[in-house]
Amino acid sequence: MSDSLTAPPPAPLIVGIGGTIGGTSSTERALRIALDAVEREGFATRMFGGADMARLPLYDPRATSRTEDERAFVTAVRAASGVIIASPGYHGSISGVVKNALDLLEETAKDERAYLADMPVGLIATAYGWQATGSTIAALRSIVHALRGWPTPFAAAINTQLTKFDGEGSANDPAVVEQLCLIGRQVARFAPLAQHGPAR
Template identity: 80%
Template sequence: THVFGGEDLARLPLYNPRATERTEAERVFVDTVRQASAIIIASPGYHGSISGLVKNALDLLEETAKDDRPYLADMPVGLIATAYGWQATGSTIAALRSIVHALRGWPTPFAAAVNTQQTRFDEEGRISDPAVEGQLRLVGQQVARFAPLAGTIGASN
């Protein structure tokens, strides 16, 4: 398991499709996604959509366009959105689903919406709300359940 948090994503330069070389941070990110059998994308909801850091990282997956498995093809993708209100969590999840479909991935049936207006985190970053914890666990369980199928979804016999 590899986690790319906000600090990691902030190290990625603005995606430039014309760049002939990639930074070490870009290479590590793209190579990690290439090797993954499943991923979870979590984004804060900013102005009704995903954050710029998350969008920039997803744009970088254009580097996989000519791979045998381009983008997120046949990969289960769990989705988590956090925002200060329900409207932004819903629109952020909708944006993530749309992007994952465009990248040929398979969003899991359930996505977690965390309304930070109602849900608090402790000093170590843990959630104190059992219902939200259950949502996050369900996303992880669905991704783990579908991960062994990665690469076989849609494959011909």
């Protein structure tokens, strides 16, 4: 078969997880900027925003079946070479919908590559003030370590009192946009190192 008829291999996938229930949020817009940077590096992306997470039932480890939305989420993470998680800071930690989505990754516990093992994971926290951004990033790092993932060296803590996002994929502070793009580039840079198969 000639090269011209050979389909190119699919681009590796980076999954974005984040947002809030009730419309497009600053968290979701920040995540989209990071994912756009990933796409510029040649990766495919799939985003699970607030509306997607709102459709996930409260995780029940004893359930004998999963909804279509639950299966789609787990399937996407299983296929991913990296993940970016964005959460608002609620009462000093991550939001319930983000935590519930991450709890669902228990479905991968018996996979050859369990949870987020060996994957680069970018982290974003948004909050109305600085205090909750720091504690939310710390909580996300702890969760990613527990899920056997590699938090990227840089994480973005965004004070939404100061930073306002627009619907065009940008914000009023160019430094924040660059920080989010850096997260995307770091995940893309480390993704080829992720072992997509049995751990060694």
